[in-house]
Amino acid sequence: KDETVNPTGSLKDRSTSVNVSVARELGVGTVAIISTGNAAASLAAYASRAGLKAVVMVPETTPDAKIAQALAHGALVLKIRARSMAEFFELYEEACSKFGWMNSVGGVNPYRNEGKKTYAYELSEAFEWDPPDWFIMPMAGGNALIAAWKGFKELLSLGLISRTPKLVGVQPKECAATVKAFREGKEVASPISPGKTIVTSLLVSNPGPKSALVLKAIRESNGTCDDPSDDEVIEAMKLLAKEGVFSEPGGAISLAAAKRLLSQGIIDPSDRVVCLVTGSGFKDMKSVENILTKPILTEPNLESIEKAIRGHVCP
Known part of the structure; x- marks a missing residue:
């Protein structure tokens, strides 16, 4: 998405x-x-x-x-x-x-949450009212996840869909208060001391009472949480870039989580999975530098250019 x-x-x-x-x-x-x-x-x-x-x-x-x-x-x-x-x-x-x-x-x-719940509307319509099996969402405080779950439950109550997707809340490994609470079986996330991460848009070390609604939504949907490392996020950014999507780290983290959950056997290869890519790479160019190659300076002649492109665009 x-x-x-x-x-x-x-x-x-x-x-x-x-x-x-x-x-x-x-x-x-x-x-x-x-x-x-x-x-x-x-x-x-x-x-x-x-x-x-x-x-x-x-x-x-x-x-x-x-x-x-x-x-x-x-x-x-x-x-x-x-x-x-x-x-x-x-x-x-x-x-x-x-x-x-x-x-x-x-x-x-x-x-604002009424606007965010339209994720559920758009995905359900796009999948011809048979929602995907998984909806993986980057998560700071978790407002978008709460809203999306509200939207799916509304569609279910109206009879427009017969089931809901499993929701996955994703936070960076160095700042994953809600993920930690989910794994420990807690109903509310406790404050943590965040570490250093390139996923700056998701840095919420104290989600507060609202985390109870996030955790409830994930559990009601039979979903889960995940916390990819910066290296895994960088690899996901590179993969998205190959598909023509220029994502900030906080958007690519959903794809990083999908790869992890697939490798762990939590997501089945036959499952239909939607990863939410939340923002453009232009939003966080400092972090995006992690996936950029350096330009090659050449002399103004074909021999120099040929040497520079060898292994890149020609044998």
Whole structure:
């Protein structure tokens, strides 16, 4: 499921489009969000198209490159010199309340989940109302997985499908709080200390109470969790690139998980599997450098070119 072709290059368009549409319908003039990446860019783009204002709040240390797309779409970006993340979040919520901004954070705004549940609609229709056996989803906090499960259950209750796919929640090995909770049989994930990983878009070390809904959805679907390593993610990025899909690490991790689950015998070779690729490689060029080869400098003559291409495009 290739979300890299969405208008701003990520899965966030699926939810912010609904968010902004409702804001406009309700007469809200400004939408706001805490984000340093895909969600900020998406909200800014849709707000601009709808004639609304967008406010993005980020920690003071956020690199400008991370918020460039939001700035390009005209968002007001506020860097906050907060003493802690708790203070940062509290200030954001107070600002939304005081200034009448629509809080567009995924775990708070219900309209965003209504947008994300369309995964279930699209996949079911694409498979002629016989859903795939597995739906493998990259997971930070897990909002998209919760929403997708809601969508599949709605279709089941309406009689449009007779079964649901097994859901797989995937997090990077160095930051897999929800995966750890699933394997330990816990109902809620506990905070962890994250390690270093190239999968920066999925770095949520403390999923909080919401993880209970994620774990419940995975278990209800008879699904599972997985936590590929960075090396496995890099190999998945290379494989996707050969298929013409340029993915950020956080998108390719679903394919890495599929390969692991297949090798472990959890997924059968005859199963129909959908991997969610959440965002374009252009979103995280620093991490994408891991799969790039270096250009070859040649002299301005055919002999030099022939030497350079040997083993690449000719025998």
